[in-house]
Amino acid sequence: MGRRRAFDADEVLDVALSVFWKKGFDGTSYADLVEATGVERPSLYAAFGNKEALFRRVLDRYYDHYMDYFPKALAAPTAREVxxxxxxxxxxxxxxxxxxxxxxxxxxxLVGADDSACLRRIQVEARDAGEAEIRARFARAKAEGDLPPDADPAVLAAFITALIHGFAVQAKVGVGRETLEAAAEQAMAGWPKGSGAAP
Known part of the structure; x- marks a missing residue:
């Protein structure tokens, strides 16, 4: 009986992350993952489960390793800085x-099938979780006077979420960093100021 080839789970996740990032969830097949990672299908499946389970693991790794800016941003002193x-x-x-x-x-x-309920569920969960954190931070800013009394933390959180999603789409189709930064600066020009806000 042959021995299963040992592999480093973190390295496999990094390779799978790169494949999913390039091809999207629906555009990535299990055969693509097997070829890219060099791990046989039974071993890959035993270690990570089906494609949805593996994608969830990859997404967790993406948030931990690539979106570390997000919790740091939430800790900024003012809502505008956040x-x-x-x-x-x-x-x-x-x-x-x-x-x-x-x-x-x-x-x-962007490349997924319209009827991919699995992907839609994962995306909605991720979006809602991130937007809820932003909303809670802006609610605290309003309570502290950093945002004016008529500011709506939910609307502001939705605004920021829409911007970052829009920037992701624009980047995907080739819009450069300078253009996106200029758009962000323009978007922030009308940011509401509270009585306790820093100049």
């Missing part, structure tokens, strides 16, 4: 790798 840091971090990540620009999660939506 928003700017999120936008800048998103733009930097979306344009960092010329061979697979854009966002790992959203790239799947």
């Amino acid at each position: 928003a700017v840091a999120i936008l800048r971090g998103s733009i930097e990540l979306n344009t960092r790798f010329p061979d697979h620009p854009g966002c790992l999660n959203l790239n799947g939506a």
Whole structure:
């Protein structure tokens, strides 16, 4: 009876991440993952499960290793600084790798099948979780006077979320970092100021 070839799970996840990032969820087959990782299908399946389970593991790794700017941004002193840091971090990540620009999660939506319920569920969960964190941070900013009384944390969070998703799509189709940064600056021109906001 042959022995299974040992492999490093983290290395396999990094390779799978790169494949998913380039091809999207639906565009990536298990055969693609086997070929890229060099791990036989039974071993890959035993270690990570089906494609959805593997994609979820990859997405967790993506958030841990590539989206570390997000929790740092939420810790910024003011709501405006939070928003700017999120936008800048998103733009930097979306344009960092010329061979697979854009966002790992959203790239799947751009090339995925319309009836891919699995992918839609994963994307909605990720979007909702991130937007909820932004909304909670802006609610705290409003309570502290950093945002004016008429500011709506939910609307502002939706605004920032829409911007970073839009930047990811634009980066995917070749829009450069300078253009996206200029768009972010324009978007922030009308940011509301509270009585306690820094100048």
